[in-house]
Amino acid sequence: MVSCNKMPPNFVIILTDDLDWTLGGANASTLSRTRKYIAEEGKTFTKWFVQTPVCCPSRAEWLTGKLYHNLRYKEDIHPSCMHVNVTDHPEHPFYSRDYFAPYFSRNKTLKYKIGVFGKHLNSRNPSSFMLPGVDEMLINDGGTYLNPTFTYGNGTDESIQKIHFNKCENYTGIPCYSTSIIGNVSLGWIKRQVKEQPRLRPFIALISVKAPHIQDGDGYPMSIPAPWYTNTIVEESIAPRTPNYNYSGFPDHHWLVRSQGPLTKEEGEKIDELYVSRLKTLISVDDLVEELVLKLDTWGVLNNTYVIFTSDNGYRLGQFGMSIDKMHPYENDIRVPMMIRGPGIAKNSTTSLVSTHVNVMPTLMGLATKRYYSQDIVPPTMDGTNLAAKILDHDVDEQDESISTFELSSVLVEYTTLGDVVRFNHLVDTFNHSFLALRIVDADPAHYPFHNMKYVEFRDTRVDWNMTEAPLERELYDLDRDPFEMHNLVTQVSPLFVNALSQKIQKMIQCQGASCRQEHSSGLDGYWSTQMATIPTSQVVVRETMDDSTVPLVANGGPAEAAGEN
Template sequence: MLAPGARPLRVLALALAALLTCGARRVRGGGASNILLIVTDDQDQILGGMTAMKKTKSLIGDAGVTFVNSFTVTPLCCPSRCSILTGRYPHNHLVSNNSLAGNCSSAAWQSRGESDAFPVFLSKGGYQTFFAGKYLNQYGKKEAGGGGHVPPGWDQWHALVGNSRYYNYTLSRNGVEEKHGDNYADDYLTDVIAERCLRFLDNRSPQRPFFLMLAPPAPHWPWTAAPQYRRRFAEVKAPRDGSFDEAGKDKHWLLRQAANPMTNSSLAFLDDAYRRRWQTLLSVDDLVEALVRKLDELKELNNTYVFFTSDNGYHTGQFSLPIGKRQLYEFDIRTPLLVRGPGVKANITIKAPVLNIDLAPTFLDIAGINESYANVDGQSFLPLMAPSLRNGSARPFFLVEHTGEGLPGGDPACPAIGPGLSQCFPDCVCEDSFNNTYACVRTLDGRHDMQYCEFADSESFVEVYDLSSDPHQLQNIVKKVDPAVLQTMNQRLIKLQSCQGAGCRDFAT
């Protein structure tokens, strides 16, 4: 017999389970916050990548927090986006580059990575979920299951088949392939993404929180601006300061292939690319404005966290490299990150380093969902930007890793000049070169600002930079630094390269 007033054990268990998962399952009266994530493609932070986006800086950055030390853990689209989705370093989600052989949208990723991605947990927690734009570079390809594949966790799915384009593309609309042409009013992808998101907001259930992820193509090649913006920034040129057109002295073999000084044709190409990248971003700026206005109109703005970031940085002439990413240097690994939302004070700058693997645990933290936290390598930065909610601490060092996808004997995208080398200059766009594979430990703890990198190449090359005195990474000081410092950095790198979950957040070493 149960004592008077006692409840059956099954009822108690159900009540306890409800309490443990109530963060997002509660109806809106319970206060679950909405989340909007905007991820651009190849937008740098330190070469003026945000300069053109005045509305975004005003509506998100000035209304919230700007992270000035935001990094990707790998400077390449597909593995970086997989790190955003899973909260894991590439050595744990096992997507190494943009190819199917590198697990970009492969069957292995679909069976392993997608089931552990944060949208699955948000959906289980009661969130309405919406995706539009570029997902992964190989998504929708026949070998990757075609456009009929919709990853778990998404209620509405409008994903680009393949890599970034602005016109003449195919979308997977909830698993049905939809062809688009080259009519601006109907097909310009950035505007299509905005329009479909606005429609979703109008038709959503007001009783449940929502998560929106928008991934416009800008400012990725082919840099096709909307008609009204094609004449903008006519006098703008790629910045000539820092490491621009500097020789890759004492740097790894790939940088030593660059022709220096750059030719006039390369410089003209760079300036044109730089302007066109800014032009494409103006439509993203309009997208941000339209969504913030809609959230305000729906009286949801004050209950919505709005995140703006990019998958990786970019270079335009640094160390005489014409255009691209994939390098260990600050211009390729730093990304913009602006956030506004409940508990976030206006016009705040945060210097603590945050990573793209921190986005997933931050979303789960906002939603009050902890069931997958043990499976992520990142950590929530909600306490950093909303300290009134909970105290938090910043990491003193972290890992950056990249695996080259080029082929032995040269990259087929560029003329080969020797085993494993590709000649990419002056004007061709080189996707990658064989064994451009490295791992770095980046230290940024308030006292030290350093980077230590090891290459998996025939030279076993090492690069070390003290960014406090050399912010443009011009001088490789590996032969000058204290051997004890090198040993400490090497041990940290070894630990991080094999870390998993909580071990990636243990900074005792």
């Protein structure tokens, strides 16, 4: 039997759906055990981003290590999964070329066993074939919380079958619950991998729950907690009233923001109701995480297992007057929780290392091969960066030319509209809302006007699908001074600086593979430094009008009261 210290590490990933970071979702009272067993025993990332803030593209980026522009259809004429180029066919490149699993399970030295459980993509999931490189799967498009249906397979295409979990009431008197099913099946699979003798192969388990996503429907759809937690009282009762809560109607933001009417009292109350229902669904996730970690410990494999907890995108609860959902370039949409514990991870540590979901699979490859510094081990189809050395806090010998580690400073965010989307009576997406955003973090203030910034370009992809024409609108934020993105500074900086930001974005949306790693690890050098060489940094900002006392925290004549704030 191979001893644990010689076997590559195991990986267990818990992926939630729509769990926010900036609004405190990851710090909810109902995730206390998750923080105890993962964050306190590992590392929390405060600057972890998604690069497309909506379910299917974000999950596709995670599963392939590819950026959205390399996954999206090149023209808007095909049925798709939120514009991702994928079909329900084993020979489609998404599955036959780009999918992560074969790079781990069919690797000559790694030979991972892989299980995939829960929500996979929103559509175009396999219905008659196994996910490539995967040993067992129980997947769906998110489905329903109660009595859900999944596609199951255990290693051969002949084993594929639909399973409708609707018999629980016959035995327990209550419906089957999605998170519990996913948890039980995934834990059962992990147990079989651990108990198999002789155990020669490490494992990867991707466990993707529906919580705390709403159960889609008309009117005021809510999240649905497990029946046994429906009446549980949680500590929180009112959604966070951030300064940009119900903020709308100002002329310097995108049309979708400035055209919002105030949230009504009923809408505000329903947002609070949804907030509480979301937190209640997380109790079952907390159950799953606790049981998972305790079982891994009992089975003797916890010390050689990385346990990862995160979300596919952030969320909104009334910010900018747009009721609920994600799909926007703002921090509550794109920053997500990320916690990791495992061998070499410092306990109870926090890092401001910048990263995104596109880097997960390249980094797991670095951890699996113990080639923590190398980008050479990143599969050629992937655009992400191996950040294993940074996550493990390994010192880098800058004199060693064999080391090709990167640290990210720029993040490209891409989104193509889903058309007119209405939530809680408010339009939250529409056709002129496709955008490209550039998030630059920890810039050198000696060379940049802002240390921590975001630049956004909005377009209408009905007429500019590839987003190469002049943008319809632009936004620019200094996030150190304006963390809630209430002051658009795009007209208050030098046009040369805006042009440099735009050039950087256009370069990034053309990148593939190694060029993406290079673009994400660099700022605007080469785009504006030569142009600005003769202009003092103090003149980059043309004028300053960021006196918070002159900008109301809510718009339209006091909608916070109208929305039911106490």
